[in-house]
């Protein structure tokens with residue numbers, strides 16, 4: 001995925017409006033200068049100043065020009081903001097699209113704080129550059145060039161003086177501003193570290209409390225805050241220096257114009273009115289010069305934000321392979337792993353599950369059980385080998401159609417913020433009430449909701465953390481079963497259910513029409529399976545009917561500690 005160009009579509013129209021705005025502002029600046037010259041040369045430098053009605057018209061003209069410039073500045077600000085917001089909205093949705101195609105494991109490697117910073121802080125940097133930097137620079141650039149060209153018609157010596165002074169001011173500002181990049185980068189890094197830490201503490205404050213590390217973590221946050229503060233002050237110091245330079249350049253431009261004006265009047269090459277006109281134009285051009293420092297700050301902030309966003313968009317994604325891919329045609333849910341390998345997870349594992357069968361995956365921690373389920377849901381792709389559903393390679397079909405074919409429950413699939421009903425219907429928002437009632441009955445949702453006065457409308461906090469683990473598990477099961485997907489993947493879905501709730505799994509296994517692949521440590525549920533797969537170090541070491549595997553002297557029986565005693 002690529003970051004979109006700034007001047008594209010609607011933003012190009014806004015840009016043209018800004019350029020026109022700049023031209024109008026320049027015309028008004030020139031008009032103002034012309035009126036000032038007329039007043040000075042016609043009325044103030046005459047031997048005997050006279051007050052006639054023309055002065056009133058000229059002054060009225062000045063007031064009108066000032067009002068128009070004010071209105072144009074307002075329009076400029078609005079268009080600039082529209083342009084910045086429009087761009088930020090486009091990049092934000094691009095980031096979301098990228099996020100939705102990332103494998104959960106790629107995302108887990110990143111800090112949540114760092115990812116959120118891209119959606120909030122970096123987006124602000126981009127928007128600020130476009131609406132307050134680029135737009136200001138466009139209008140100021142257009143009006144400066146036009147005003148200087150027209151000033152050239154009034155008096156070329158004064159124009160050269162103003163141009164050289166402005167150019168030197170801009171060059172000095174640029175020289176000082178170059179150091180801003182490193183400072184902006186450092187403060188962005190510090191902010192990201194602090195955001196990642198705070199985000200982690202918000203989600204795992206219980207760990208800090210239980211292990212009595214409140215003071216230590218407090219110190220850590222103070223230290224990170226101090227680093228951030230130092231880097232922000234260093235950045236502000238450079239910004240302050242740039243501000244000083246621009247103020248100095250602005251004063252120098254006014255002074256040199258005045259000096260050149262006096263010289264031109266004494267040598268007879270310019271009238272007093274022309275000098276006053278030139279000074280009026282300089283007065284109009286100085287604010288953009290003063291803005292230059294801030295514009296550079298915005299530019300560096302935005303270019304660092306762009307780098308971070310680009311790096312995120314370049315993350316390994318499942319999107320590339322699935323663009324324009326056909327949909328799966330799922331019939332019975334037969335699943336096949338063909339020599340699949342996942343670095344650090346699975347090693348050339350092959351196995352087939354016939355349609356409608358239940359396979360229980362068992363094995364020690366880190367054996368690759370969850371990885372196998374992630375492959376079946378296409379939440380990761382194998383580095384080698386293929387996964388087939390009803391004979392169709394998952395990697396060659398649209399992600400949407402794969403996900404529609406799969407229902408999944410697992411530790412990495414928490415409940416979402418909202419109501420219980422929203423979570424139940426998450427998979428299929430407009431599911432018929434009968435279908436919802438079916439999964440509710442299957443998962444015992446109504447008996448679970450008995451203590452909640454608001455029933456379905458009960459609020460669910462992020463991750464479902466305001467519910468007990470078992471309650472969350474039941475809702476997650478109902479969410480996965482809605483619509484009866486042909487393939488059901490259960491990753492330790494029975495881990496937190498009490499004996500009563502454990503019957504939910506028995507009911508599901510007894511009534512489910514599709515294929516089930518489940519990771520479980522419960523012997524009862526293993527016995528309910530048609531087949532058991534025993535994984536160790538990413539390999540499938542044993543497979544067969546549960547009764548047979550538990551009664552022989554193989555890895556499964558040894559794993560459950562029920563191997564026959566060896567005769568001496």
Ligand SMILES: Nc1ncnc2c1ncn2[C@@H]1O[C@H](COP(=O)(O)OP(=O)(O)OP(=O)(O)O)[C@@H](O)[C@H]1O
Nearest residue numbers: 105108344345363364365366367368369370371372
């Ligand atoms: N988020 C992750 N990113 C990278 N590697 C991971 C991630 N999660 C697990 N792994 C690696 O994949 C390997 C298999 O892990 P997996 O979670 O599939 O094992 P498991 O059999 O489900 O273990 P457990 O019974 O402890 O849940 C492990 O060696 C682990 O290091």
